[in-house]
Amino acid sequence: MKKNRASIFLALITGIVISATASAQNKDAYTYKPESIELYNKILHMDSVYFNAYNTCDMDKQAAIYADSIEFYHDKGGLMTSKQALLDAIKKNICGKVTRVLVKGSVEVYPIAGFGAVEIGLHRFVNHAESETPSKPDKFIVIWRLRNDKWQITRVVSLH
Template sequence: MKNFKSSALLTILIVLVISGTASAQSQGSYTYTYKPESQELYNTIVHMDSLYFNAYNTCDMDTQTAILADSIEFYHDRGGLMTSKKDLLDAIKKNICGKVTRVLVQGSIEVYAIAGFGAVEIGLHRFINHQESETPSKPGKFVVIWRHINNKWQMYRIVSLHAGN
């Protein structure tokens, strides 16, 4: 039942993100400006994002291990679903360390509170595959559901979309 609720929440979140993007595009002259409801929560999540991806970019596996929840679910538009923290960390170590750098699209992060649970982070990022080119990829969307438990923020669910790169 717990996995069903988690999957249902993630599905609803993805539909909202996609439909919000589509409706904003269909409005033509509509301009969207994001302003965080809580600047403190926004700053916290942006800081956690920077801590995690600094560790990702420098192959600091201890920091990544600490930030990823044991019950992580990583949804990748090309690679599918990964639910093993160990397998995810092994894949990062094998395929990312020293080979790929994540670059955040500045100003793209949005953060929304999830009452009694944590927060949702939505943003854009690019990747540099140093084995292929030093040119960053096209921006891709990402969604991270952050869980706040025992005074600690953890990445609980991650969706990574690459926009046809």
């Protein structure tokens, strides 16, 4: 009987220690909660509108969403500041060849006072020529500007 009580006591203490350790670790865990759910939903919608155009090669829709002053920073390709050159590169290298897939639950949206919002998240690109090779998630940052009730992409940072 004493041995049983000792085992139960030891199991109870072990459980409490494990629970306390997990609780302490969770205090340092990061959980994103949007400051504005309305802004979050709007930017997710705009992300969807843009990347639907991207995935279907709707160049007119993409052109309308990119600001004329676009800056596109790509860790491998460098900086592009010409809207037309960016659209030409997408048409030549992306259309019909690559599909973008957003990593569910990865997007964070933060307001930029008097300007718009910043979107940070993860996405994958499926290369149709290599569809059997899974792509890994990559980070992206998009700066959205709101002007005259119209959202446009002004800056992109694409990290692979």
